[in-house]
Amino acid sequence: MTLETKKSIFVELGKFLKQFSENDTIKKSDVLHNDLFFDDFEKLIYLSQSHNGWYTPEQVYFAIKSWADALTEENIDKWLSAYSFDTQDDKNEKTVALILAGNIPLVGFHDFLSVLITGNKTLIKTSSNDQHLLPFLAKYLIAVDESLKEKITFVEGKLENFDTVIATGSNNTARYFEYYFKDKPSIIRKNRNSAAVLNGNETHEQLEALGEDIFRYFGLGCRNVSKLFVPKGYSFDAFFQAIFKYQDVIHYEKYANNYDYNKAVFLMSNFKLLDNGFLTLKEDLSYASPISSVFYEFYENIEDLQSRLTTDSEQIQCIVSNDLIKNSIPFGETQNPQLWDYADNVDTITFLLTTK
Numbered sequence: 001m002t003l004e005t006k007k008s009i010f011v012e013l014g015k016f017l018k019q020f021s022e023n024d025t026i027k028k029s030d031v032l033h034n035d036l037f038f039d040d041f042e043k044l045i046y047l048s049q050s051h052n053g054w055y056t057p058e059q060v061y062f063a064i065k066s067w068a069d070a071l072t073e074e075n076i077d078k079w080l081s082a083y084s085f086d087t088q089d090d091k092n093e094k095t096v097a098l099i100l101a102g103n104i105p106l107v108g109f110h111d112f113l114s115v116l117i118t119g120n121k122t123l124i125k126t127s128s129n130d131q132h133l134l135p136f137l138a139k140y141l142i143a144v145d146e147s148l149k150e151k152i153t154f155v156e157g158k159l160e161n162f163d164t165v166i167a168t169g170s171n172n173t174a175r176y177f178e179y180y181f182k183d184k185p186s187i188i189r190k191n192r193n194s195a196a197v198l199n200g201n202e203t204h205e206q207l208e209a210l211g212e213d214i215f216r217y218f219g220l221g222c223r224n225v226s227k228l229f230v231p232k233g234y235s236f237d238a239f240f241q242a243i244f245k246y247q248d249v250i251h252y253e254k255y256a257n258n259y260d261y262n263k264a265v266f267l268m269s270n271f272k273l274l275d276n277g278f279l280t281l282k283e284d285l286s287y288a289s290p291i292s293s294v295f296y297e298f299y300e301n302i303e304d305l306q307s308r309l310t311t312d313s314e315q316i317q318c319i320v321s322n323d324l325i326k327n328s329i330p331f332g333e334t335q336n337p338q339l340w341d342y343a344d345n346v347d348t349i350t351f352l353l354t355t356k
Helices: 003-018 034-051 057-070 073-080 109-117 133-144 146-150 171-180 204-219 237-251 253-268 302-311 348-354
Strands: 095-099 121-125 152-154 164-168 186-189 193-197 225-231 273-275 280-283 293-299 316-321
Touching: 003 034, 003 057, 003 073, 003 109, 003 133, 034 057, 034 133, 057 204, 095 109, 109 121, 109 133, 109 164, 109 348, 133 146, 133 152, 164 171, 171 186, 193 204, 193 302, 204 225, 204 237, 237 253, 253 273, 253 280, 253 293, 293 302
Parallel strands: 095 121, 095 164, 121 152, 164 186, 193 225, 193 316, 225 293, 280 293
Antiparallel strands: 273 280
């Protein structure tokens, strides 16, 4: 299968996904295989919450839109233009084992896409928290091009007969992965969190957008902001005013339970908290805050903070700021990565193209 053929298959998937929206789902006559997949996918979106309580329709629709926006011919061409693909790009075909996370909907799709676009086979072990969305999209891809049936295998038991592995998990599971796969070329992903750097000059709109970075997917993603760096003497009044639009998150039972529990734990430990009724702020050196809480830390000068963030880079997925920090991204964009924005800054395509 040529690279152009593989590109076109994923462009078709993008067109399929583009039809689905929380407020305006429209079935289009020119999308391939709608007769087989459209109605069932719409049902799956609403069933997802019964499979994983965090996968509300709103969150699943957001994930679908993100991938629909990414899987365009223009984006795929831009992404892959940085690489040199062999003209017979399937001749060195490998079987790549994927061990996927399930913290947010379709979180493993980029690895899945990368394996197939580089001409390899994929052996997939889904998370128990996300066992339905990716297999459905795989069936759609196979309907577009039946030859993919030999390239995509989902497994429930032990992973066997593979050449390399990409595994995502916690810091604890990463130690297991590193031992178990020590004889295989691998990418092993651990816990990471994202941070925001503020200086007090942010607009209301920017702070409101920061709320999106905090609350999207209920804060469960590695790209969710879980830590704020603020200058000494910073007042959180403007921040709390801006994020008030996200107050309805507390009406979701699973989030509310976490809010009540984590707040109680903090208070019993006599920690000083800032609280607005749906989010607690706690001064803490850690990057990883629990659901419904964001940690914060004061800084004295931006140069020292830049050095600190560089030192801590292996704990950080991304940083948002108003151009205060090198390579930071704008407020509100953490959950809209491009195809070329790699998890942990590890270039998956280069890994797959160069690993023997």
